[in-house]
């Protein structure tokens with residue numbers, strides 16, 4: 383493309399890897415579905431760079447309210463939908479030319495203490511992207527020590543999972559943990575102080591609880607399968623991930639659906655077969671360049687992977703091969 387493609391700058395959330403995405407899918411045309419509207423950086427860029435229409439989905443009502451400020455500029459070329467991208471094929475009225483999923487939370491969600499996502503500012507321990515279902519406080523105060531340890535370990539890859547779970551249960555026996563900084567302090571008490579340049583000690587534990595509250599891994603796999611159903615042959619599926627578990631799932635999905643995991647040798651050329659639902663557009667993920675890193679710290683762990691839909695019939699993927707962390711079945715009681 384399109385060095386000249388127009389990329390709107392959209393405070394308060396700076397879109398991540400947007401220029402790389404546009405470069406890879408250019409020339410943009412037809413009907414796209416943006417499964418993670420956020421501040422609308424991707425949706426607007428697609429509309430400004432050739433998409434006839436964009437269906438923009440978010441489970442967070444605040445994202446849709448924010449979009450009301452600029453949605454009028456695009457008339458009926460923009461459709462706003464409140465919902466989870468796990469069902470995204472239900473929101474598409476025609477076969478799609480492209481689907482974008484920019485995973486995780488937006489800066490608006492992270493920076494608003496009242497949403498409860500941040501370990502840096504005090505707020506209610508909520509972490510729900512939508513407005514329904516159990517909050518982070520519900521999980522932290524009601525799950526058993528073992529269930530909490532599983533979440534910290536499997537969803538956050540936190541090595542001190544058991545220690546943190548034990549400390550959480552001990553702390554909540556005195557009074558329920560209802561604030562973000564209360565949980566952050568419990569986690570910090572279990573881990574060494576972060577050295578300069580290291581992430582905050584509560585990063586992994588907060589990620590783990592957020593993933594559990596929002597069923598993020600289930601939504602991700604449902605969304606990848608739904609995109610396979612919704613895309614037309616030649617349509618793009620572009621996914622931006624922010625941590626290793628998400629990226630592993632997306633990488634394995636694309637390998638499986640492109641038939642690459644059936645090859646004997648990884649040096650053998652890819653072969654199209656009946657099972658090939660996607661062709662890989664990116665063999666290795668695209669990360670931020672120095673310029674993006676310098677202007678947007680939140681881009682540092684981002685990875686973009688893109689597949690192109692073939693004409694093979696859509697189907698169900700083998701979920702057991704995606705490296706999804708599987709929690710033992712849980713209740714909500716101590």
Ligand SMILES: C[S@@+](CC[C@H](N)C(=O)[O-])C[C@H]1O[C@@H](n2cnc3c(N)ncnc32)[C@H](O)[C@@H]1O
Nearest residue numbers: 397418420421422423424440441466467484601
């Ligand atoms: C990283 S932000 C997207 C930012 C957006 N690309 C932009 O440029 O402004 C992620 C957004 O996706 C939403 N989201 C996360 N998981 C979702 C899901 N399963 N279904 C629908 N929306 C989801 C979040 O509420 C958040 O608004």
